Amino acid sequence: MNGSGVRRWSATDTFGDDRRHEIQLDDGCGGRSRYPHTWLRNNCQCPSCTSAESGFRKQVICDFRFSSAPIRLQIINNDTLYVKWDDSHESTYDLQWLLERNFNEGQERHENQQVKWTAESFSAIFRSFKYEDVIKSDETLLQWLETLAVHGISMIKSCGLEQYRVKELAGRVAFLKKTQYGETFKVEVNSDATNLAYRSTYLQLHTDLPYYEYTPGVILLHCIVQPESSGGESEVTDGLSVCDRLKETDLDSYKTLSTVPVRWIDRGHDDGYSFHNIYESPVICEDSYGNIKRINFSEHHRDSKCPVSIDKVHIWYDALEKFVKIAYNEKIISTFKMKPGDILTFDNYRVLHGRKGYQGSRLLIGGYLDWDLIKSRTRVLQSQLSNKINN
Amino acid sequence: MNGSGVRRWSATDTFGDDRRHEIQLDDGCGGRSRYPHTWLRNNCQCPSCTSAESGFRKQVICDFRFSSAPIRLQIINNDTLYVKWDDSHESTYDLQWLLERNFNEGQERHENQQVKWTAESFSAIFRSFKYEDVIKSDETLLQWLETLAVHGISMIKSCGLEQYRVKELAGRVAFLKKTQYGETFKVEVNSDATNLAYRSTYLQLHTDLPYYEYTPGVILLHCIVQPESSGGESEVTDGLSVCDRLKETDLDSYKTLSTVPVRWIDRGHDDGYSFHNIYESPVICEDSYGNIKRINFSEHHRDSKCPVSIDKVHIWYDALEKFVKIAYNEKIISTFKMKPGDILTFDNYRVLHGRKGYQGSRLLIGGYLDWDLIKSRTRVLQSQLSNKINN
Numbered sequence: 001m002n003g004s005g006v007r008r009w010s011a012t013d014t015f016g017d018d019r020r021h022e023i024q025l026d027d028g029c030g031g032r033s034r035y036p037h038t039w040l041r042n043n044c045q046c047p048s049c050t051s052a053e054s055g056f057r058k059q060v061i062c063d064f065r066f067s068s069a070p071i072r073l074q075i076i077n078n079d080t081l082y083v084k085w086d087d088s089h090e091s092t093y094d095l096q097w098l099l100e101r102n103f104n105e106g107q108e109r110h111e112n113q114q115v116k117w118t119a120e121s122f123s124a125i126f127r128s129f130k131y132e133d134v135i136k137s138d139e140t141l142l143q144w145l146e147t148l149a150v151h152g153i154s155m156i157k158s159c160g161l162e163q164y165r166v167k168e169l170a171g172r173v174a175f176l177k178k179t180q181y182g183e184t185f186k187v188e189v190n191s192d193a194t195n196l197a198y199r200s201t202y203l204q205l206h207t208d209l210p211y212y213e214y215t216p217g218v219i220l221l222h223c224i225v226q227p228e229s230s231g232g233e234s235e236v237t238d239g240l241s242v243c244d245r246l247k248e249t250d251l252d253s254y255k256t257l258s259t260v261p262v263r264w265i266d267r268g269h270d271d272g273y274s275f276h277n278i279y280e281s282p283v284i285c286e287d288s289y290g291n292i293k294r295i296n297f298s299e300h301h302r303d304s305k306c307p308v309s310i311d312k313v314h315i316w317y318d319a320l321e322k323f324v325k326i327a328y329n330e331k332i333i334s335t336f337k338m339k340p341g342d343i344l345t346f347d348n349y350r351v352l353h354g355r356k357g358y359q360g361s362r363l364l365i366g367g368y369l370d371w372d373l374i375k376s377r378t379r380v381l382q383s384q385l386s387n388k389i390n391n
Numbered sequence: 392m393n394g395s396g397v398r399r400w401s402a403t404d405t406f407g408d409d410r411r412h413e414i415q416l417d418d419g420c421g422g423r424s425r426y427p428h429t430w431l432r433n434n435c436q437c438p439s440c441t442s443a444e445s446g447f448r449k450q451v452i453c454d455f456r457f458s459s460a461p462i463r464l465q466i467i468n469n470d471t472l473y474v475k476w477d478d479s480h481e482s483t484y485d486l487q488w489l490l491e492r493n494f495n496e497g498q499e500r501h502e503n504q505q506v507k508w509t510a511e512s513f514s515a516i517f518r519s520f521k522y523e524d525v526i527k528s529d530e531t532l533l534q535w536l537e538t539l540a541v542h543g544i545s546m547i548k549s550c551g552l553e554q555y556r557v558k559e560l561a562g563r564v565a566f567l568k569k570t571q572y573g574e575t576f577k578v579e580v581n582s583d584a585t586n587l588a589y590r591s592t593y594l595q596l597h598t599d600l601p602y603y604e605y606t607p608g609v610i611l612l613h614c615i616v617q618p619e620s621s622g623g624e625s626e627v628t629d630g631l632s633v634c635d636r637l638k639e640t641d642l643d644s645y646k647t648l649s650t651v652p653v654r655w656i657d658r659g660h661d662d663g664y665s666f667h668n669i670y671e672s673p674v675i676c677e678d679s680y681g682n683i684k685r686i687n688f689s690e691h692h693r694d695s696k697c698p699v700s701i702d703k704v705h706i707w708y709d710a711l712e713k714f715v716k717i718a719y720n721e722k723i724i725s726t727f728k729m730k731p732g733d734i735l736t737f738d739n740y741r742v743l744h745g746r747k748g749y750q751g752s753r754l755l756i757g758g759y760l761d762w763d764l765i766k767s768r769t770r771v772l773q774s775q776l777s778n779k780i781n782n
Contacts, residue, residue: 306430
């Protein structure tokens with residue numbers, strides 16, 4: 001449809017390969033696009049079918065005629081399709097709008113834009129942003145959110161030491177996700193809490209809250225106090241790289257970890273609130289396209305009860321051993337030390353994180369953000385900023 | 392193992408069907424249970440392997456010896472298994488604790504306790520609780536939460552008209568789930584909002600926020616003002632019954648709706664907050680056991696863009712037509728009218744809800760609760776109340 005000829009549009013009522021009715025648009029230069037009758041009628045853009053303010057469908061589906069057929073077709077002004085239906089309803093469609101929904105070329109697919117990393121590439125992908133820039137500039141805010149989506153990890157520097165910074169940062173996106181540990185939580189030595197993160201000992205690689213069905217998408221960790229001597233260093237591993245390596249070297253183990261359910265559990269109390277969470281899910285969760293959508297990994301929160309038959313147990317442990325060896329391989333795992341005033345931000349669905357043991361004082365303020373809200377905000381910013389550039 | 396003989400326990404190091412090492416417990420009356428070596432070592436209950444406070448595993452998985460083998464086995468006092476491992480580590484396990492994890496009998500499986508309903512059975516399953524009882528009595532609170540899990544719908548009566556009641560009620564469970572529509576939201580005529588629920592016209596059956604990956608689990612709707620004349624009646628349908636009927640009468644259509652992805656979208660603003668959500672998911676979402684875990688259904692929020700090839704479109708609309716005819720069948724759908732002071736509570740993963748058009752004033756205060764928090768609270772209450780009864 002990018003030929004040099006002038007496009008003169010025409011529309012025909014025809015049959016698809018499945019012998020079902022469809023309307024075919026022809027651009028006069030050999031380009032064709034196809035629209036099933038039912039889809040077209042269901043997406044009539046007239047004010048009684050579609051809300052002018054929101055663009056949402058107003059048709060009441062229990063009254064919808066699924067078998068509507070056109071009795072008249074016409075191209076108006078070479079840019080609009082007019083259809084009169086057999087119940088006398090009339091529809092008009094902007095041709096450009098239709099082309100964006102062209103079924104010939106398949107519909108828009110979500111590209112997996114994630115870039116995987118290892119210890120070798122970590123310093124190159126580990127971008128930092130200045131707190132003030134993220135707060136003041138929509139462009140920087142968008143860059144940070146896009147970095148989180150692509151690399152799954154990013155540092156915000158020079159945040160100061162005020163304990164509300166995590167909330168303020170989240171407010172630039174939407175709002176914090178509250179959990180049983182509060183809206184924000186203090187990661188420090190707390191002998192009263194049941195969570196093992198609240199110790200000064202080595203904290204092994206894990207993901208947070210695997211025992212939630214709706215686990216937090218992104219973790220924000222604001223460093224307020226860090227021991228000056230050695231100790232307290234952060235460790236991170238890109239779980240997607242671990243899965244890739246496992247898939248390459250031992251496909252059966254990958255399949256085991258992505259299909260055998262594990263029981264994740266958290267039972268205890270925090271700040272007077274008692275909880276008892278259980279969620280069953282494999283270590284590696286794939287979506288229906290085979291993309292990894294979430295990794296669950298937490299020795300602390302893996303239950304001694306296994307929701308599987310005994311013949312799976314050894315196979316599963318063999319697979320876990322291989323996963324762990326890759327995750328802790330020095331070519332895969334990265335280590336760095338946060339400074340007071342840093343906010344480390346990372347994707348809890350893909351990044352395994354831990355911390356070296358320490359002596360003395362250490363305090364982080366943590367908070368969570370949901371991907372639903374991050375993706376929404378990213379789309380809004382992309383749209384606003386592209387309008388700004390275009391205007 | 393319920394024989395009349397006295398059980399004299401013994402333990403043997405043996406091989407399983409998969410030729411992998413396991414320990415077999417024998418109760419002396421013909422009862423046997425089996426525990427793979429690796430699982431047993433990984434679940435050592437000694438203080439250095441398991442946290443005494445929380446019961447969580449303290450073993451650091453990158454240092455774990457996956458190939459540990461016992462060099463000594465002994466039953467102590469006929470109630471404890473003692474194991475000395477080949478790295479000299481010693482473990483003891485309470486026999487009762489082991490029996491609860493017996494791999495012979497398969498591990499605990501989550502029973503699907505949901506009871507499906509139709510118009511005929513609705514009045515029998517639609518339980519009401521008094522607000523004051525839910526607030527003051529843990530027993531009533533638990534009954535309400537169990538009713539929500541089993542029937543997916545329940546009414547709280549005599550809540551008064553104060554607009555903070557939804558928040559107060561949620562506080563008995565945990566806390567409200569905040570969304571782009573706020574922590575609570577007003578369902579009333581609002582010409583500024585983009586959401587079609589904020590009109591007085593007929594609101595067709597739908598689920599809330601299908602365009603979130605982490606959609607709210609339970610909806611709380613507090614009726615403050617309701618027209619006295621006819622209009623404003625609530626309509627509800629148990630989506631699980633709709634799916635059952637569809638599966639029985641047209642398995643292909645059921646499979647189509649449970650596999651073909653749909654693009655759910657919400658673009659607009661509310662109270663100054665702009666959002667642009669997109670989530671792709673079938674109408675019927677099954678878990679890996681084939682149980683229905685979530686139904687997505689909202690004509691308002693179904694995008695005109697389809698993430699599928701053209702050959703699926705007619706098939707999908709045929710299936711949708713069948714689903715809709717069942718959902719609106721008078722033997723399936725139920726209608727009732729909330730009174731000021733009622734809080735209607737229902738499972739947003741299974742119940743489709745709507746409202747008849749009305750004239751005059753109508754105001755509901757809405758809020759959401761997550762199933763993660765409801766299930767946790769239910770377990771805590773069940774445990775507390777059974778302890779109370781036992782003590």
